[in-house]
Amino acid sequence: MKKILAFLGPVGTYSYEAASRCLLTLENTQEWTLQALPTIPHILTAVAEGSVDAGLVPGENSIEGTVNITLDMLAHELSLYIQGETVLNINHCLFSHSQDLGEIHTVLSHPQALAQCRRFLQQKLPQARCLPANSTAEAVQNLASMGPGTAAIASRDTHRFYNVPILVPDIGDYPCNQTRFLLVGRTPCPHSDTKKTSLVLALEKDRPGGLYEVLGEFARENINLTKIESRPAKKELGNYIFFIDCEAGHDHPGLQEVLRNLEKKTALLKNLGSYCSIV
Numbered sequence: 001m002k003k004i005l006a007f008l009g010p011v012g013t014y015s016y017e018a019a020s021r022c023l024l025t026l027e028n029t030q031e032w033t034l035q036a037l038p039t040i041p042h043i044l045t046a047v048a049e050g051s052v053d054a055g056l057v058p059g060e061n062s063i064e065g066t067v068n069i070t071l072d073m074l075a076h077e078l079s080l081y082i083q084g085e086t087v088l089n090i091n092h093c094l095f096s097h098s099q100d101l102g103e104i105h106t107v108l109s110h111p112q113a114l115a116q117c118r119r120f121l122q123q124k125l126p127q128a129r130c131l132p133a134n135s136t137a138e139a140v141q142n143l144a145s146m147g148p149g150t151a152a153i154a155s156r157d158t159h160r161f162y163n164v165p166i167l168v169p170d171i172g173d174y175p176c177n178q179t180r181f182l183l184v185g186r187t188p189c190p191h192s193d194t195k196k197t198s199l200v201l202a203l204e205k206d207r208p209g210g211l212y213e214v215l216g217e218f219a220r221e222n223i224n225l226t227k228i229e230s231r232p233a234k235k236e237l238g239n240y241i242f243f244i245d246c247e248a249g250h251d252h253p254g255l256q257e258v259l260r261n262l263e264k265k266t267a268l269l270k271n272l273g274s275y276c277s278i279v
């Protein structure tokens, strides 16, 4: 039986494109197949429970920031490892069977895509209401049952899978729009040449210099951070956890030293895994 890589479906989503790319780089590619699932929680839970072997989920967008559900589930709810990352350029188009923008009264898409086209929607379709869909391609698929006057925001590529014309191409608010996808599995990345590591940590107590000391550990080992973000610890207000990505793989001697020291300085230290970029 083939191993399964789950992605946010149906086919034609950005996640599908990212998953197709990852599939080619997995060890023994021909032993793998893709499976569409409807939401990010479905994907991560299926990986954790073992009904699929790996999952591909969006983690961060250059315009809208972190995909909170992904990081929250990885930090608080599941024991999974990031095994790889891949970055896609995002180029949103407006799909519709209508040929006139003035006829559009409803626009469907994934909330991230709607947010990334906020100015276009405000300026060109002020009359339209926006409805969330589970994914961009699901929004295009749903147009078939929605009647005239509806439109969907999705990737140009979606055109290949659904018989819906592009009414307006390139509707994103910013010319550079990228989403970083994470490949997650139940075990650490099997490759020895990992280049990045993602950590979640919480300070022992809120005191002057606490975070500075944590960051000092990376500086001392000359390890570059590529991301730091605080998220609510899901307790009282003002209580945060920190997501840190750094440019050091698991066999980096400096990283091992940083992890040993952080164990002593933090109330929570979760290693989400070391991995490489998939291009």
Ligand SMILES: O=C(O)C(=O)C[C@]1(C(=O)O)C=C[C@@H](O)C=C1
Pocket (backbone or CB within 6 Å): 008, 012, 013, 014, 015, 016, 058, 061, 067, 090, 110, 112, 113, 134, 135, 136, 137, 179
């Ligand atoms: O709906 C899709 O096509 C997705 O793959 C999801 C998703 C996301 O969650 O960020 C991926 C890339 C874009 O940023 C918009 C939507």
